[in-house]
Amino acid sequence: MKRLRWLWMLLMLLVIVLAGGWWLTPQHRQIVVSPEDPAIAAMLKDPAVIAKGRYLATAGDCTSCHTVRGGEPYAGGRMLPTPFGNIPAPNITPDADTGIGQWNFSDFWRALHEGIGRSGEPLYPAFSYTSFTKVTRDDAIAMFAYLRSLQPVHQSNAPLQLHFPYNQRSALTGWRAVYFKAGVYQADPSKSASWNRGAYLVQGLGHCNECHAARDAWGGLSANTALSGGRIPEQDWYAPDLSMQANGGLQGWSKQDIVDVLKTGQAAKGAAVGPMADVVASSTQYLHDDDLQAIADYLLSLPARATPVPMQASFDGKSLADRGNAVYAERCADCHGKNGAGIPGVYPPLDNNTSVVEPTGINAMRVVLLGGFPPVTAGNPRPYSMPPYAQQLSDADVAAVVTYIRQAWSNHASAVQERDVATYRHTPID
Structure with a gap:
């Protein structure tokens, strides 16, 4: 069934790319600037609404995607990587030429709720409208009010870096039919x-x-x-x-x-x-x-999950774990403890740690190689960080110590292989 579904989607994709481009021609993308609804216009200037919008934009973590490292907040420019190519996050400051300065709320609502751009084009789901569609209209008004209150930044949006046929927006019609359903969140009356x-x-x-x-x-x-x-x-x-x-x-x-x-x-x-x-x-x-x-x-309230399949013996996992025990004793035990319990509030435990025992082993390998850096927060302004070991440990040593901690104490995760470590050693952090 899964293969048939993929074949059907591929056929739909090709048909839409070849035959559906007509509706993205200039006459179908003509922008009509409409005056703002007077009631909404008044709300957009209300300091209380703007403050609410700032909080909601923070809850949505909008700045992370719409701010390039070292750039002006919300001015766009950050490239969002996908398996199909890179998608630049746009400028959402109220600049009239390069941002959303000429948008009205209906433009913003359609983008957030329906995933449709101001020109009528379908938006790529790197912009998470598949989730944002659940945002209420009042909250969307507040977010738009906050964005309109920002200092305008004149910064043009970078071009898409998607491969063919994914750079054809008309191809999104088939994707949206399968994966997207618009709808504001509906409260469950049986819940608190x-x-x-x-x-x-x-x-x-x-x-x-x-x-x-x-x-x-x-x-x-x-x-x-x-x-x-x-x-x-x-x-x-x-x-x-x-x-x-x-x-x-x-x-x-x-x-x-x-x-x-x-x-x-x-x-x-x-x-x-x-x-x-x-x-x-x-x-x-x-x-x-x-x-x-x-x-x-x-x-x-999320449901229990299925009992995991028992770990299968792989290559020479026991030998790896034995070698990793020695690496752990030399490099890790002073902070994380011989029993993997760590020190509360200082060094995190490794025993029954979600990041350690997740199915792939990616997180543990990357932390050993690149270091572990918890965020600086008001509640923890000087967090202890773990140094990177990429220069001190070979791929074989990293595979061994990660396999050890994934199988020590009460952990029962699968072993990792040296070739995996080699792959993640050269993966950029950001």
């Missing part, structure tokens, strides 16, 4: 107000599923894999399963652990590293405590 708030933030503004779920060959997400963990395309990090129930990626975590890691970047069960450290630094540390509690309430 806190649960519904958490679901709204996780499913919508927080767009957590965009990283924490596996994507198929077309870059789509399946509803039955929501928040169950997945490799982040082109970044070589693994975003773990977020279930706190049996066999979930966060099994054994408490609600307070969730709040702590989102607020400070560090909890009793582990620390945020890699892309999640950036999310904490620029977004979640600023969320109100009741919103963090709401997120924890929602994650606590």
